[in-house]
Amino acid sequence: MGTVRILRVYEEPEAGEYRVLVDRLWPRGVSKSKVDLWLKEIAPSTAVRSAFDHVAERFEAFEDDYTQELSHNPEVPRLHELIAAHEKLVLLYGAKDPLQNQAAVLLNFLNTTS
Template sequence: MGTVRILRVYDEPEAGEYRVLVDRLWPRGIKKEAIDLWLKEVGPSNKVRNAFGHEEEHFPKFVRDYRAELADNSAVDQLRGILKKHAKVALVYGAKDHHQNQAAVLLDFLNDVPTDLP
C-alpha cells in the first residue's frame, strides 16, 4: 500500500494523487472531473450517518456502528485493491470537521487502528 490520507473534497490534492470520494452523497459544487472514483458503497449507511448527524456527542456511537458496517462491507476489499494499485490515494469527504467524519474512521479501519472510544 502506498500513501493514503484523508482530504476534504474542497481542498487541493497533491500531484499524482488518486481521489476516492467515500461519501454516499455527492458534495455540492464539485464537478465529476475533480474525483477519480466515487465509491459510495464504502460510506456509512443512511441510518448510521443520520444518527450521527455530525454532532460531537454522537461520534463514539458512529465510530462503533460504522466500523461494524465496514467489517462486513465488500467495498472495503475494492478500496484495498485501489490502494495497492495507486501510489498516492486521498480518501475524500465533504464534511466540515476534519477529525470527526467517516473518512477518518475509514482510514483508521484500513490501518487496523483500534478504537479507544467508550
C-alpha cells in the same frame, strides 16, 4: 502498498494522488473532474449517517456503528486493491470537521485491518 490520507473534497489534492470520494451523497458544488472514483458503497449507511448527523457527542457511537458496517462491507477488499494499485491515494469527504467524519473512521479501519 501506497500511502493513504484523507482530505476534504473542497481542498486541492497533491499532484499524482488518486482521489476517491467516500461519501454516500455527492457534495454540493463539486465538479466530477475533482474525483477519480466515487465509492459511495463504502460510505456509512443512511441510518448510521443520520444518527450521527455531525453532532460531536454522537461521534463515538458513529465510529462504532460505521466500523461494524465496514467489517462486513464487500467494498473494503476493492479499496485495498485500489490502495495497492496507486502510489498515493486520498479519501475525499465533504464534512466540515477534519477529525470527526467517515473518512477518518475509514482510514483508521484500513490502518488497523491491513
